[in-house]
Amino acid sequence: MADDKDSGEMGLQEIQKKIKDAFEVFDHESNDTVDVREIGTIIRSLGCCPSEGELHDLIAEVEEEEPTGYIRLEKFLPMMVKVLLERRYRPIPEDLLLQAFEVLDAAKEGFLTKEELMKYMTEEGEPFTQEEMEEMLSAALDPETNTIQYRDYLAMMVIDEN
């Protein structure tokens, strides 16, 4: 994806401007702060794919000593530049994702039932909220068979990202 290549080859200035742009989208008061709950979205939209745990660590790095609920750009910027330059939290390649699904598909049938997916996503790992689960199902579920044909689903999502 274009973003990944870019962050490696572009100069430092360009990276900084990119981060600032993304930050500004959520800076509703135009005072260089964003709500801490939006940081995850910003970081991810810049091309990184951290887990929730990794995200919390990042937030802890940039929070104020006494958490105000807001993150300031001046703290966020250097941290984010480092993350991008070090190419941390790279997105997961497609084949790895496919493997992940296959691991969950104990019966190796090429699909997951709705109940199976729900169970794994809401009980294992870093569980989904009900909203996240519903949203994922709405796109992934094949209404006729009531299953998730994960190969097709992945293929569709990957195209979409590009």
Add this chain to the structure above:
Amino acid sequence: FKAAVLIQRWYRRYIARLEMRRRCTWSIFQSIEYAGQQDQVKLHDFFSYLVDHFTPSSHNERDFLSCMFTEKRLLKDPEMEKYCDYESIEVPDYYTGPHVSFPLLPDHATALVEAFKQKKQLHARYVVNILHEARNHLIQLPNINRISTCYSEEITVCGDLHGQLDDLIFIFYKNGLPSPERSYVFNGDFVDRGKGSIEILMILFAFMLVYPKEFHLNRGNHEDHIVNLRYGFTKEVMHKYKVHGKKILKMLQEVFCWLPLATLIDGKVLIIHGGISDKTNLELLEKLERHKIISTMKYTKKPEKEKLVEESRSSSPWFPLKSRSVPSSPLRLSPQKGSRSASIPCSFIPNRKEISKRVRKSVQLELEKCRQQVGVSEFKVQEELPLLPPESELDSCDLEGVNYEEWKQVADILWSDPMPQEGCKANTARGEGCYFGPNVTEQMLQRHNLQFLIRSHECKPEGYEFCHNRKVLTIFSASNYYEVGSNRGAYVKLGRDLIPHIVQYQANRATHTLTMRQRISRVEESALRALREKLFAHSSSLLGAFKSYDLDGTNFITLSDWSAAVESVLHLGLPWRVLRPQLVTHTTNNMLEYKSWLNDLAKEQLSHENIQSSLLEVLYRNRSNLETIFRIIDSDHSGLISFDEFRQIWKLFSSHMNIDISDESICDLARSIDFNKDGNIDINEFLEAFRLVEQSYLEDKDSELKTSETSDSSCSSQGIH
């Protein structure tokens, strides 16, 4: 389980990217919408400019201008009666729409809703009748409606509907029809943009007449004929009512200005359409004569001796000059420019040089006029000037009861927006009203012992939004406002406890079946299309900006420079680096070959080669301005303007905007549109041509839109070849 975490990580990132796209899409729509609003303001400045600088060289041109500026009001009642003489309008036998008779009964109103659901159209006679009765009712109402939760258990407040009939029908379906037990307040902006504006008005007025104590309407900034010219209501009326449209529009002016300005529930909850300013004063609002404010888009004073003005037509350009007639007061405003207080009249461009230039010009013009008319209206000259003693501030002038201060009060109520920062400053995005901060809200609540404010005016993704510590609630009832899937609509219910209960909806079954991804993609595509259109419209400026970054003449610029250049030309304040992947698709070594990028843009927008791309670009950019101007010129709403009028207006427009298009190409253009060669141009067809250009891009690229050199295309639907 590592596998689970992996999937979740990936999925969350995916959602985050979607969210980012959604936000960007939202900003695109908003900034384009506000840019459009600013255009409107610029248009008014254009007219003021015309008055200042344009010395009519011919009698025709003077008449032309004067008929644009003089507003003939139907002030006197007997005149009004004659005008809305609906009895004479006959309803033919073949009419299958709803019938209306007075006194209006609840069944009639319900029948209207049913009929509109079945896409029937109400006959002009009944429209005029309802408007007539509505006006009679509204005249009796105070500026601020005071209602109480004692009479009805609960009150439902709805926000902007903007002609979206489906949303109104949905609200009544979900919440129930109005009744003595079910009160409704509709907070303005019933019309414009959507296609069902007149139907919405009919329903709202009908219920207001049936349940006068329980059904209330507030005026919004779109209940204004000047705004309607631009945003579609005028067009809709003329299209649906070809014979009586003009009459209906004229009557609407008289109805809109009688709409109440605000509603107060239990003396505790204030409902206004836009917002407040630090100067908002309920006592003042209650006292002023609201019907004298026909439009909040421009401040014009009515001459005290109206008859005198109309007698000597040659001095009609004199009339708008009065709004700046005292040389000294605008001068006094210049030093105050530093503090952007809300008292600076919004029709001024806040630019010191401009103001002093104008003042000089207007003084000169004035002196010239004085000299010219020394014989005829000398006494008039002497009469008017002393009315405005040089020392007085602009806001203490008092002509016919509506002074500047009062007008500003109303403009603030109808146009302001809340902002997170403290303070109160002029609303530059909209051109009228202000931005008000939490401290202004707090002061207002304390001053008048209120609990909170309900307002509308701004589209919100969830249909509603609290701000200022939950003291201000924005409620917006037009779902899918920008595009299918763009946002929800909402309404709020208040019971005796005055605790707001919000109900959201999205009146389009299709959106429910779409996933979030699909919804966002659709809206996004729509926004990007609009954005590309804007980019195209500024092609030449963009080329200039790109060149300035490409000093070596390599024809390449970096992507970073692209972002900077685009922002410097468009001034939309959008996150260009985030949007870039969607707008720039071909890069080599991270460099963009800008000329071919611009060409690609042009190819998307054009479907024919007959008009040079620069001309089309210019017309495109000014399309909505042109449309508005056309509609103003076409004062009899016939849909036709003469060839000469077209040329004239284009000349004026291009000199004001410093557009360099040769007279000849405009003539060619005009001639090619004049299909029947009778010297008249059908406005709608001219504009339709642009729509077709847009459409052909949307449809299959290999559609066959034949372009013909000559103008004898018999099929007029092809527009400009």
